Amino acid sequence: MAPIGIGFGGQRVMVDAVEITVETGRRFLLRWVAANALGLAVGMALFGVLDDTVGELGDTGDAIAHLVGLPLAATVFGLGQWLVLRRYAQGSAWGIVGAAIGLTLGYLGGFLLADGGADFVLGFALMGIGSGLAQWLVLRRRYTLSGWWVAASGAGFTIGAVIAVGIAIAGLADRLGNGTVAYVALVSFFGVVTGAAGGGLTGFVLIRAPLTNR
Numbered sequence: 001m002a003p004i005g006i007g008f009g010g011q012r013v014m015v016d017a018v019e020i021t022v023e024t025g026r027r028f029l030l031r032w033v034a035a036n037a038l039g040l041a042v043g044m045a046l047f048g049v050l051d052d053t054v055g056e057l058g059d060t061g062d063a064i065a066h067l068v069g070l071p072l073a074a075t076v077f078g079l080g081q082w083l084v085l086r087r088y089a090q091g092s093a094w095g096i097v098g099a100a101i102g103l104t105l106g107y108l109g110g111f112l113l114a115d116g117g118a119d120f121v122l123g124f125a126l127m128g129i130g131s132g133l134a135q136w137l138v139l140r141r142r143y144t145l146s147g148w149w150v151a152a153s154g155a156g157f158t159i160g161a162v163i164a165v166g167i168a169i170a171g172l173a174d175r176l177g178n179g180t181v182a183y184v185a186l187v188s189f190f191g192v193v194t195g196a197a198g199g200g201l202t203g204f205v206l207i208r209a210p211l212t213n214r
Helices: 022-056 058-085 094-113 118-139 147-176 180-207
Strands: 004-006 013-015
Touching: 022 058, 022 180, 058 094, 058 118, 058 180, 094 118, 118 147, 118 180, 147 180
Parallel strands: none
Antiparallel strands: 004 013
16 A cells, blocks of 8 residues: 555644544544453443352352452454554554453452442553553554553543442432343443543544654
């Protein structure tokens, strides 16, 4: 493919890629937010099923549900990100690894420290930071404002998690009731809200970051 001009933030440089116009940037933002929200919702739904079934089979089952379910949830989420981001940054698949490590360590750390929703908040926060760090290592080679990516990822997913958990505590969890279906619906809701917030903030940073030919 011949080199052409490309730039999300209005600046154009010569790279081997498709041309990104303002309209294309908007479409990218919509795809990116959808990938984050749906990917995290599906991932958390899978975790919810494991946590409320296998996790109820004693300490061993609980350990299996979390040590398998959390990395699985983050992998599905990271895969959704990669499917969109791979077009713009080679090597972005490392974000999947960062997300899996961040969500697992953050959730378990939050559970040990406080629980009561802190596990989800800290888990999503570190997931955003972990995936953001891994993706930044790739994005910094071509995006001049990519230094904001990690901050946006950490802040976006933290804000989304606080909002989602706050809504649950305010009454959503009680309205959904008990049982596996209710729990899966609740954690899926966490995924949609948190993913939309994190995806929206990081997407805004990326479409405002002009490419470089570094």
